[in-house]
Amino acid sequence: MNDPILEMRGVSKSFFGIKALRQVDLTVYAGEIHALMGENGAGKSTLMKILSGAYKPDPGGEIRIEGRPAHIHGPLGGRAAGISIIYQELSLAPNLTVAENIYLGREVSRSGLLAKSAMRAGVGPILQRLGADFTPSTLVTHLSMGQRQLVEIARALHVRSKILIMDEPTTSLSAAESERLFALVRQLRAEGLAIIYISHRMDEVYALGDRVTVLRDGRLVGSLDKSGIRADTIVRMMVGRDVSSFYKKDHDPEAGRGHPVLTAVDMSDAQRVKGCSLTVHAGEVVGLAGLIGAGRTELAHLIIGAAPKISGRLELEGRPIEIRTPGEALEAGIAYLTEDRKALGLFLDMSCLDNINLAVLGNDAKLGWVLDRDKARERADRAFTGLSIRAANAGVPAGGLSGGNQQKVLLSRLLAIAPKVLILDEPTRGVDVGAKSEIYSIIDNLAKAGTAILVISSDLPEIIGICDRVIVMRSGHIAGEIKRTETSPLNQEDIMALATGMEHLDA
Amino acid sequence: MPDDGASQAKAAPVTANGIAAAQETKRQRIRLLVRAAGMLPVLLILCLGFHFLSEGRFFTGQNLGIVLQQAAVNTVLAAGMTFVILTGGIDLSVGSILAASAMAGLTISKLPDFGLLWLPVAVLTGLAFGVINGALIALLRLPPFIVTLGSLTAVRGLARLLGADTTVFNPSIPYAFIGNGSLTLIPGVASIPWLSVIALLVILASWLVLRRTVLGVHIYAVGGNESAARLAGIKVWAVLIFVYGVSGLFAGLGGAMQAARLYAANGLQLGQSYELDAITAVILGGTSFVGGIGSIWGTLVGALIIAVLSNGLILVGVSDIWQYVIKGLVIIGAVALDRYRLQGSART
Known part of the structure; x- marks a missing residue:
């Protein structure tokens, strides 16, 4: 390989005396995909923010770009040095067009007036190169998450970035969109960009990574070459201990499978859910799989009364029950963990104590x-x-906690009502490896105690690892169900076939 | 949040890590204390400054009584406004509701047999207008700014209508003592105006509701994250009707306090632009304009700052015109200082 495009040597960063990064080295070459891994709080974001110019590193370290010492100052410093970052939460203005977003902050004007057509023409070739299926004049609000990501990438290419940092880019993408993104990332690699790819997901690192660097507690643990990338090695490097049973499923699916607790029949809303029926038994963990947009979250919202339904009925422990609001669902013992804990779950400014107790304050209160x-x-x-x-x-306010701890706080609120039915929507999204495995054992213990659990997840290894049975949704319908048996364990291919409708093609 | 900070910061065990953790806990406790103290230092500096500039005329029993009395009505309005702003809303109609309530009260006070009822009538008039605001906001999902901007105008009209657009006098209004009397603490030495006693009780009651009841937590929750509150089973509509109801109720109480103090009310002039002073007090008190963060004690300090400024500038002999300019600048400066002070505690 030739000379590195980015070299960081002994970079440290401390906040008020607390070391967030200690003497970290990172070497990235042009034309490689460099995976950066580590638990939340390991220092990945701090490292990224130093490269983007948001943080100033402590004196002593050195950053070289294309062999020359680089001094990255201020939010535009990273871009000036040829570094673009695509954040987990995309930073596009939904009310502007694709072209306006790409040119944001660098608008082209002629005698003080926006040169809109010139801007549209300027982004056309890049969109074409990326294989975009939308035009420069499309409003961003009309784009899917995958398409928005494309706009972010187009913006990076448009400023001629040489280093592209992607922070968990597939978090909000469907499997098909993720595949498209992978192909695109590989194309960019072939074009000679250096890509730093931050992810918690092992399969992505396998699929993409040319090299992997692992951080833990602000320190560099080590880098692996392609031949050395193995899940158990990486996990051990990340958590500093052996994780023998990452997915925990001790409860016996047959013995645990008690009476039906929640039965939903023919649930429909006006658009996304069309006549879905399902049953969850006591002591059972049921997976609800499907592509993004298949209607899984919408179905959960119908069950808990967060969205109006046009048809359907619910039975709880064999008795019909009418649920019109999330409050009534909680009272009945049906708890729902939202997929979007920051926007729909937690109160970030309130203490953990209040967050945990919120659902049971009324029951605990004195004098009512x-x-x-x-x-x-x-x-x-x-x-x-x-x-x-x-x-x-x-x-302390819940907003200051790491993703995994926030998720546990939110989960505690639901467990406080001792739910009969627990619906978990992407329970480990944006959660680090250590907390993930803890959440799995919490789910396992709840199943052992007889709770009926429905897990919505886009992470197929997770579904396979913790569920007894998988229900697959496709465009608003229940596409099918797969049971785990002694002879045939659950596998990703069967689930994907149902989720995408491929099983019809085989027949 | 003066009540929660210190008690919850538990001492960490003293191990190798524990010492650093203990230091961190200590630092956090200090930060919480600074945050709780809020604008109090500004208030004290203002008092001392005016005392010095007015050659010792500020800290006298008589002057302090005047300051407290002047702060009373705004404190009551600002307390109601705190509830509303904590949910991320705004109530622009409190000045008009105050006027309408005072007019309704005075009208009743002149009836021979029902005169004693004027006080509850005034307060309940305020409550009724507040609940109407709340219902429009919570049930029809209209923006609070628009709804209360509308009622600012509409209720002002009703206030004028109530007195046939004249000033209503009642020199023998019952309970006049609450407007002009004082509660004697030590005979001949110390007393406190009844208006201030009412304001203090209102603050205490507000603190109780906000910090010691389930409803209080729900108010903070709705302001912090309305969608999450709905999913958590909180009846957001009920919380909203409650806070606008409280704001109206306190505006009605403020109207009664004004009526008792003046023995008169004028539907056109009474309570003009009082909403601005109330909002200013809440913001000076450190309550977040987007909701979810703030305390009633901060609001009390904010209301006192406004009263001290008015009183002190008169004592020092600043002209009426310059008072406006200085007050405005102090408000902007104080909030800028607040932002600067809170920067360090921004969450990651």
Whole structure:
């Protein structure tokens, strides 16, 4: 290989005396996909923000781009140095067109007026090169998440970036969209870009990574070449210990499968869900798989009364039940963990204590309305030890916690009502490896205790690892169901075939 | 949040890591304390500054009584406004509701047999207007700014209608003592105006509701994240009707306080642009304009800052015109200072 395009030597960063990065080295070559891995809080984002210019590194380290020392200052510094970052939460203005977004901050004007047609013409070739199926004048609000990501990539190419950093780019993409993205990333590699690819997902790192660098607690653990990339090696490097049973499923699917707890019949809303029926038994973990947009979250919202349904009925433990609001669902013992914990789940400015107790405040209250603060504190303490939530104390705002700990706080709120049915929507999204495995064992223990659990997930290894049975949805319908048996374990191919409709082609 | 910070910061065990953790906990506790103290230092500096500039005329029993009395009505309005702003809303109609409530109260007070009822009538008039605001916002999902901008105008019209667009007098209004009397603490030495006693009770009651009841947590939750609150089973509509109801109720109480103080009310002039002072007090008190963060004690400090400024500038002899300019600049400066102070505690 030739000279590295990016070289970081001994880069450190501390905040108020706390070291977020210690003496980290990173070498990236043009024309390679370099996977950067590590648990949340390992220092990946700090490293990224140094490269983008958002943070100034501590003196002592050195950053070289194409062999020359680089000084990256301010938010535009990274871009000036040829580095573009595509963040997990995309940074596009939905009310502007594709062309306007790509030119944002660098608009072309003629005598003070926007040269809209020139801008449209300027982005056309790039969109074509990326194989985009939309025009420069499309409003971003009309684009899917995958298409929006394409716009972000187009923006990076448009400023002639040589280094592209992608932060968990597939988090909100469907499997098909992810495949398209992978192909595109490979194409960019062939064109000579250096790509730093941050991901928690092992299969993506396998599929894409030319090299892997692992960070832990702000330190460089090591780098692996393509031949050395193995899941157990990487996991051990990330968590610093052996993770023998990553997915935990100790509960016996046959013995645990009790009476039907939740039965939904013929559920439909006006658009996304069309006549779906399903049953979840006590002590059973059922997976709800499908592509993004298949209607899984929408079905969950119908069940808990968060969206109006046009048909369908529910039975809870054999008795018909009418649920019109999420509050009624909670009262009935049906708890739903949202896929979007920041927007729909947590109260980021409120303490963990209040977040955990929110659903049961009314039941705990004295005289009907007066808060029982001792009970609340006890409950929060129990949740902190029971789910090993790591935070200074229960009084700190939930927004300051890492993704995994936030998820555990939200889960504690649901567990506080001792639910009969637990619907988990992407329970490990944006959660680090250590917390993931903890969440799996929480799910396992709840199943053992007899809770009926429905897990919506786009992470197929996760579904296969923890579920007894998988229901697959495709464009609003239940496409089929796959059971785990002694002779045939669940596998990704069967699920994908149902999710994409490929099984008809085989027949 | 003066009540929650210190008690929850538990001491960390003293191990190798524990020392660093203990230091961090200590730092956090100090940060919480600074945050809780909020604008209090500004208030104290203003008081001392005016005392010095007015050659010792600020800290006298008589002057402090005047300041407290002047702050009272705005404190009550600002308390209601705190509830509303904590949910991320705004109530522009409090000045008009105050006027309408005072007019309704005074009208009733002149009836021979029902005169004593004027006080509850005034307060309930305010409550009724507040609940109407809340219902429009919560049930019809209209933006609070628009709804209360409309009622600012409409209720002002009703206030004028109530007195046939004249000033209503009642020199023998019952309960006049609440407007002009004082509660004697130590006979001949210390007393406190009844208006201030009411304001203080309102603050205490607000604190109780916000910090010690389920409803209080729900108010913070709705302001912090309305969608999450809905999914968490909180009846968001009920919370919204409640907060606008409280704002109206306190505006009605403010109207009663004004009526008792002046023995009169004028539907056109009374309470003009009071909503601005109330909003200013809440913002000075550190309550976030987008909702979810703030405390009622901050609001009290904010209301006192406004009253001290008005009083002090008069004592120092600043002209009426310059008072406006200085007040405006102090408000902007104080909030800028607040932002600067809170920068360090921004979450990651």
